[in-house]
Amino acid sequence: MHIALLGASGYIGTEFTRQIDKLGHKLTAIGRSNCDVYSVSSLLSVLEDASPDVLINCAGYTGKPNVDACELDKANCIAGNAVLPGVINEACETLGIPWGHVSSGCIFTGRRSDGGGFTEEDDPNFSFRNNNCSWYSGTKALGEEVLADASNCYIWRLRIPFSNIDSPRNYLSKVQRYENLLEAENSLSNLPEYVAACLDCFDKNVAVGIYNLTNPGSVTTSEVVEMIKEAGVCDKEFRFFASEGEFMAKAAKTPRSNCVMDCSKALNAGLKLSPIHACIRQALANWRPENREVRIEQQDLSRSSAGH
Amino acid sequence: MHIALLGASGYIGTEFTRQIDKLGHKLTAIGRSNCDVYSVSSLLSVLEDASPDVLINCAGYTGKPNVDACELDKANCIAGNAVLPGVINEACETLGIPWGHVSSGCIFTGRRSDGGGFTEEDDPNFSFRNNNCSWYSGTKALGEEVLADASNCYIWRLRIPFSNIDSPRNYLSKVQRYENLLEAENSLSNLPEYVAACLDCFDKNVAVGIYNLTNPGSVTTSEVVEMIKEAGVCDKEFRFFASEGEFMAKAAKTPRSNCVMDCSKALNAGLKLSPIHACIRQALANWRPENREVRIEQQDLSRSSAGH
Numbered sequence: 001m002h003i004a005l006l007g008a009s010g011y012i013g014t015e016f017t018r019q020i021d022k023l024g025h026k027l028t029a030i031g032r033s034n035c036d037v038y039s040v041s042s043l044l045s046v047l048e049d050a051s052p053d054v055l056i057n058c059a060g061y062t063g064k065p066n067v068d069a070c071e072l073d074k075a076n077c078i079a080g081n082a083v084l085p086g087v088i089n090e091a092c093e094t095l096g097i098p099w100g101h102v103s104s105g106c107i108f109t110g111r112r113s114d115g116g117g118f119t120e121e122d123d124p125n126f127s128f129r130n131n132n133c134s135w136y137s138g139t140k141a142l143g144e145e146v147l148a149d150a151s152n153c154y155i156w157r158l159r160i161p162f163s164n165i166d167s168p169r170n171y172l173s174k175v176q177r178y179e180n181l182l183e184a185e186n187s188l189s190n191l192p193e194y195v196a197a198c199l200d201c202f203d204k205n206v207a208v209g210i211y212n213l214t215n216p217g218s219v220t221t222s223e224v225v226e227m228i229k230e231a232g233v234c235d236k237e238f239r240f241f242a243s244e245g246e247f248m249a250k251a252a253k254t255p256r257s258n259c260v261m262d263c264s265k266a267l268n269a270g271l272k273l274s275p276i277h278a279c280i281r282q283a284l285a286n287w288r289p290e291n292r293e294v295r296i297e298q299q300d301l302s303r304s305s306a307g308h
Numbered sequence: 309m310h311i312a313l314l315g316a317s318g319y320i321g322t323e324f325t326r327q328i329d330k331l332g333h334k335l336t337a338i339g340r341s342n343c344d345v346y347s348v349s350s351l352l353s354v355l356e357d358a359s360p361d362v363l364i365n366c367a368g369y370t371g372k373p374n375v376d377a378c379e380l381d382k383a384n385c386i387a388g389n390a391v392l393p394g395v396i397n398e399a400c401e402t403l404g405i406p407w408g409h410v411s412s413g414c415i416f417t418g419r420r421s422d423g424g425g426f427t428e429e430d431d432p433n434f435s436f437r438n439n440n441c442s443w444y445s446g447t448k449a450l451g452e453e454v455l456a457d458a459s460n461c462y463i464w465r466l467r468i469p470f471s472n473i474d475s476p477r478n479y480l481s482k483v484q485r486y487e488n489l490l491e492a493e494n495s496l497s498n499l500p501e502y503v504a505a506c507l508d509c510f511d512k513n514v515a516v517g518i519y520n521l522t523n524p525g526s527v528t529t530s531e532v533v534e535m536i537k538e539a540g541v542c543d544k545e546f547r548f549f550a551s552e553g554e555f556m557a558k559a560a561k562t563p564r565s566n567c568v569m570d571c572s573k574a575l576n577a578g579l580k581l582s583p584i585h586a587c588i589r590q591a592l593a594n595w596r597p598e599n600r601e602v603r604i605e606q607q608d609l610s611r612s613s614a615g616h
Contacts, residue, residue, distance in 0.1 A: 038346055038387070074454045075394020079346070083391060086383020128436035128450070142436070146382045 001202065002026040004052035004097075006037060006088070007059030011169040012102055012158065015195045016058055023199065028052055031059075037084060043091040054202050055099035057088050060143075063136055065168070068253040070136040081139035086146040089153060098152045098208070100198055105159030105187065105214060106257040107133075107141040117187060117218070117262035120210040126257045134254035144210070155210040156198050159261055161191040164283040166290035172283060173290075175224055176234045182247045183221050183240055184258035187214040190279045197271040204270055211266045215276040218260040224280065231284035309510065310334040312360035312405075314345060314396070315367030319477040320410055320466065323503045324366055331507065336360055339367075345392060351399040362510050363407035365396050368451075371444055373476070376561040378444040389447035394454040397461060406460045406516070408506055413467030413495065413522060414565040415441075415449040425495060425526070425570035428518040434565045442562035452518070463518040464506050467569055469499040472591040474598035480591060481598075483532050484542045490555045491529045491548055492566035495522040498587045505579040514577045523584040524575065526568040532588065539592035 003020055007013040008029040020027045028050040036042035037059065047055070061080030063069035070077040085101050092099045107124035109132070111117065118125075126133045127141035147153055162171040171188060175181060194213045200206070225238045241247040248255070263273055274282075311328055315321040316337040328335045336358040344350035345367065355363070369388030371377035378385040393409050400407045415432035417440070419425065426433075434441045435449035455461055470479040479496060483489060502521045508514070533546045549555040556563070571581055582590075 036344075075391045075398070078386065078394075078450065078454070079391045083383050083387045086386075090383070128446075129439040131437040131439075138436075142386065146386070 001054065002028065002050075002052045004028045004030050004047060004050055004055040006030050006055070006057045007102075010058055011167070012161065012191070012195070013058040015163075015191050016056060016198075019192070019195050019199060030055075038079065038087055040087055040090045040094075043087060044094060047091055047095055047097065052097065055088065055092055055097050056198065057085065057099065057101045059084060060102065061136075061139070067134050067136040067256070070134065070139070071254050074135055077135055078139045078142070081136070082142040082146055085143045089147055089150045092153070093151065096152070098154075098202065100154035100156055100201060101143070101147060102198075103144055103155045103157045103210075104137075104140045105157045105189075105212060105259060105261050106137045107144065108259040108261065109133075109257050111260045117260040118212070119262045120212060120265050126259070132255065134256070136254075137257055150208075152208055154198070154201050154206075154208055156194070156201075157210065157212045157214070157261070158189045158194055159212075159214045159259075160186055160188045161194065162188055162280065162283060163191040164286040165288050172224070172228065172233075172280070172287075175221065175238075176228060176236070179239070180247075180251065181221050181225070181238060181240045182244065182251075182256075184244075184256075185218050185220045185260060186258050187212075187218045187261040187263075188276060188280070189214050190274070190283065193273055193279070197266060197273060200271055201269075206269045206271070211269070211271070212261045212263045213266055213271070213273065214261040214263050215273050215279050216263055216267065217276040219276050219280065223277070227277075227280055227284055231281070231287065233284050233287045309362065310336065310358075310360045312336045312338050312355060312358055312363040314338050314363070314365045315410075318366055319475070320469065320499070320503070321366035323471075323499050324364060324506075327500070327503050327507060346387065346395055348395055348398045348402075351395060352402060355399055355403055355405065360405065363396065363400055363405050364506065365393065365407065365409045367392060368410065369444075369447070375442050375444040375564070378442065378447070379562050382443055385443055386447045386450070389444070390450040390454055393451045397455055397458045400461070401459060404460070406462075406510065408462035408464055408509065409451070409455060410506075411452055411463045411465045411518075412445075412448045413465045413497075413520060413567060413569050414445045415452065416567040416569065417441075417565050419568045425568040426520070427570045428520060428573050434563075434567070440563065442564070444562075445565055458516075460516055462506070462509050462514075462516055464502070464509075465518065465520045465522070465569070466497045466502055467520075467522045467567075468494055468496045469502065470496055470588065470591060471499040472594040473596050480532070480536065480541075480588070480595075483529070483546075484536060484544070487547070488555075488559065489529050489533070489546060489548045490552060490559075490564075492552075492564075493526050493528045493568060494566050495520075495526045495569040495571075496584060496588075497522050498582070498591065501581055501587070505574060505581060508579055509577075512578055514579070519574045519577070519579070520569045520571045521574055521579070521581065522569040522571050523581050523587050524571055525584040527584050527588065531585070535585075535588055535592055539589065539595065541592050541595045
């Protein structure tokens with residue numbers, strides 16, 4: 001299979017690249033260096049040249065170091081999350097290329113009123129239309145609206161990615177690095193399982209549409225802390241904010257989504273997502289800390305060689 | 309004064325061009341032929357070359373023949389109305405260029421709960437955040453949010469433009485051309501007065517911020533019909549939809565904004581906007597019908613010359 005990939009260099013895109021390589025698929029990375037991705041004609045031209053079988057969009061605007069940054073760069077955030085999916089869809093529909101879009105479960109908050117997790121049938125309840133969201137979540141929800149009439153598109157909802165590899169974007173790393181934690185209940189996505197499920201959609205000819213690609217179940221912050229301690233990954237004393245009010249006052253500029261998702265549709269389609277508690281424990285059992293000393297040495301080396 | 313103008317070829321931009329020329333100002337039109345307007349760096353480069361004193365943005369996505377078209381082209385609509393203002397603002401802030409943005413009163417519906425027209429202090433109530441709007445109105449409201457922190461920007465709200473010159477975009481022409489009319493109460497903007505008020509903001513050094521540039525007062529559709537008949541401009545038998553329900557079922561895909569605006573802030577700033585009923589009567593007294601016969605002859609001429 002020949003896969004065109006937008007956003008290959010990001011946290012999600014790197015895992016897509018790794019799995020695509022491992023499976024022996026051909027990959028064409030599309031980005032600013034070879035395409036004006038906001039221009040349908042530019043994208044069409046690159047796609048006509050490359051002639052991929054499918055396209056995957058991991059590009060988007062998430063904000064660094066976190067979603068608060070989106071509040072200060074609203075236009076770029078809305079371009080990356082709401083305009084870009086529409087441009088890609090127009091190009092892919094023109095050429096008849098099936099494609100998948102990395103969306104987010106962050107367009108929901110809490111649980112369904114019946115106590116269950118949110119399904120693909122539920123309307124987002126953490127969005128501009130509910131007037132309760134961050135700019136980031138608002139633009140991600142609009143991105144799904146832009147794709148509502150797409151005929152050949154997967155919308156793969158990711159939710160708080162984690163894996164066994166220490167990284168500033170890995171939720172299990174974040175929990176260890178934050179000075180204070182907010183107690184909340186969430187569904188999460190194991191990144192390798194998420195990416196494998198996305199790629200499986202093409203392999204298994206799964207029907208196009210929206211899929212909540214979260215691990216079955218949900219977990220609280222304090223449960224994650226206990227699992228980190230049990231695994232012996234980190235022995236620091238974890239501290240929690242007294243309330244969401246204290247978190248908002250001291251650490252955040254814009255509200256966060258915390259929510260429980262229902263992934264039955266994905267499971268029923270034959271996609272593999274393992275139960276969340278077991279999946280987290282396995283990631284921690286195989287924990288690979290970021291080798292900071294090596295990274296610093298390499299930086300020093302490169303600096304000294306640049307000096308000569 | 310040297311004015312950079314985006315969207316010069318549109319209905320609003322044409323009137324800006326006419327008045328800028330008449331006032332003897334220098335004009336640099338910026339558009340797709342000389343700039344990638346969605347790229348801050350491209351816009352910066354054009355503005356550094358031209359070195360205008362001020363910039364005016366009349367570019368936007370309105371949908372043709374009406375806002376229903378926006379529902380079918382969501383990504384381009386959001387790009388034109390919510391992303392573009394942010395790109396322009398970033399470029400203008402970088403270069404210290406004061407600028408003005410043509411926004412719309414269509415982000416409101418009805419009247420204030422106290423019976424008055426909406427002021428610049430009121431939050432839009434016909435927007436994604438109210439979950440009651442057209443895609444067009446939603447994107448225009450987001451455009452204003454994108455500009456909320458702009459330090460040197462006028463947001464000039466236009467509302468249903470009209471003038472004495474017959475045109476498919478002129479409200480007084482639309483009323484005559486629609487098969488059926490919807491009875492509603494609205495504030496309107498006389499296009500020449502609107503544009504003069506915008507240009508006056510720079511001349512009179514008016515404080516930057518949001519301005520409702522509508523003619524004082526409001527008018528109902530049937531009042532407009534009566535004035536058209538009284539002026540002898542059109543003697544057809546005007547027909548009305550029985551209800552907004554019939555209008556939505558038979559003629560519209562997405563809800564329309566009908567609203568009353570308060571323009572006191574603009575009047576207090578010394579901008580000239582004449583009372584709506586008198587202004588409409590004057591436009592009708594000086595009515596200049598579109599010369600369709602001349603237009604058809606010209607088309608025929610061009611066609612025959614193209615054949616040789």
